[in-house]
Amino acid sequence: MKVSPLTLGTVQLGLNYGIANDGGKPDRAVGEAILKAAVQSGITTWDTSRYYGNSEEVIGNFLAANSQDAAELLVVSKFKWSAAAMVDLQKARQEAKDSVRQSLKALGIPMLPILLYHQGKDEPIEQLIRFLPMVVTELQEEGLIRKGGISLYYPDEATAIVDERSLQAVQVPVNIFDQRVVRNGGLARMKERGSLVFARSVFLQGLFFLDEGSVPPHLQAAIPFLQRLRQLAQKAQVDVAQLAFSYVRDLTGVTSVVFGAEHPDQVKQNAVLQQVPPLPLEIREEAADTFQQLPLKVITPGMW
Secondary structure (H helix, E strand, O other), rough: OOOOEEEEHHHHHHHOOOOOOOOOOOOHHHHHHHHHHHHHHHEEEEOOOOOOOOOHHHHHHHHOOOOHHHHEEEEEEEEOOOHHHHOOOHHHHHHHHHHHHHHHHHHOOEEEEEEEOOOOOOOOOHHHHHHHHHHHEEEEHHOEEEEEEEEOOHHOOOOOOHOOOOHHHHHEEOOOOOHHHHOOOOHHHHOOOOOOOEEEOOOHHHHHHHHHHHHHHHHHHHHHHHHHHHHHHHOOOOOOHHHHHHHHHHOOOOOOOEEEEEHHHHHHHHHHHHHHHOOOHHHHHHHHHHOOOHHHHHHHHOOO
16 A cells, blocks of 8 residues: 555545635635646545545545546545444444445545544543454455544544554644654654554644734734744744644654645645755754643644
8 A cells, every 4th residue: 555655635625624724615626626736746645534524525526537547546534433333333333334335435436545533532542442443354354445543633642542453544633833642652653563644734724824913812822832933944944834844744653744735736835845855953853842842722723
């Protein structure tokens, strides 16, 4: 299974998403142009979900109309359980199977390359892993998915799933402000066991690009850290996007960086970022030291 170093996040194709998104959901033509730009840039891994509006259908329509490109693409999708399924194995099995079949129909493909459980903020990891490894294995045996895993809400919970051998793929929030999965050893342990690690929220949903006057009242605590981020970018002689992207891209254990796009130019810009040289070690060390402890309300979009 070949995962591209960049993964196109497609939540924007189905929903209005991101604190810096003032353009809303792209129309059909722009959505198709975003997907085409990804293919042309060699970004052949796409991330979606049953819960991203009609994102899966947008991708499915593109794949149907571009069959040559479809052969090279690897789609990651996600599912969720109801509260009842969290305590009932049979219901958990059925809901997972139904969700995967709906994804396959929307995408127009016979097997899902990677399926992740989409963890919510109120879903304890201990409860999820009671059934998830077993359900993932059964979906693989039935030929519905190739690999399974979880999209974590809390990065510090990565250590709780590294010993679950059937959970071979993990999506986790990590960025220059939020380094919890690095500091607690979770990223290193996932690398040791050979997990596919998708790093999302590399730009903290666009927060890094807001000027001070655009930061909403409930995120005023972020302003001093945004100022330090810009100062560090100036010291490194790069822009904020390159600093933030390179910091995550070069973390040992990260397989692919997930990014979103509201128009095709953003896809091309991120493809360029993938090619920039690594940050100097002194800059990486200063970033790790400067942004060790940030308020949870700043680094957790679910609290915004």
